[in-house]
Amino acid sequence: MEQIIPIKGNVSFPLTLDPGVWIFDDRRIDLDDFFSSSPRPERDTEQEYIKSTSKFWEKEIREGAVFPPTIKSEKKYEKEKVLTSTFGVPLSPFLKNAVPSDIASQIVIETKDGSFSFPLAEADSLIMQFSFKGKPLREDGPVYVLLKDGSNRDCPIKNVTAISVQ
Template structure:
């Protein structure tokens, strides 16, 4: 149930979608394609540089934003709703190399090729009605513009930047 981001990145990383349910960056699938959320995440360059500095100099691990406790009423929602995670934060952490041009998505049924911009502007579905995607997972990729909303790329196991 893990997904690797590798290839032309400075820091290859391994993603574990099973723990994203506790991550504050997750978005309800129903809300993901509304205009206000589908706009590109505009991360401040200074903040990215600061995080990179902290990681390299102080060797601190980057921690995702997570509530320390999940209220009981939220637990019920977590077990009923479907959630996506924006991929951009993970790509910023991996630091895509400047000569990377394409992305190869390795799935259980073969490979799909997309542009880096398409990947940056994507959501990863990791929970369907409160359950991990076991049969056709671990993740599905949806473009933020909703163009593949009916037919997402399913069964992604590796993301290779070329």
């Protein structure tokens, strides 16, 4: 029961979060890549999509529908990545599902050691880390709360017991 985190308070739908299943969540973020020190170049994703799609269809027309032999190696790489990477998920989708009331103005992260408050408007800047190098955070978890700017990456909020909307 210690691994479950409730979202409670001024919400229409109180939720309970189970970080143990987030490894299968499509919203998970590889935090090593997310917080890498190298700046991310701005990309035109629409142009990239158009180029990759046109290359794919061109190849389909020339060669026919053939699955490349790399699919097995790609799956193996993904499995290894899950077992060795550090992952987190954004907090904001869970808060949106809980539907904070109109009078709610802040989020309180409750821990075994105290509590930390953030304005509700800053919920998009919070990430919940649920694994470190492929292992769940059992000692001082179940999650760490990080800021997207990485300012508390070396000293995250640990021992989270609940998230309260006030």
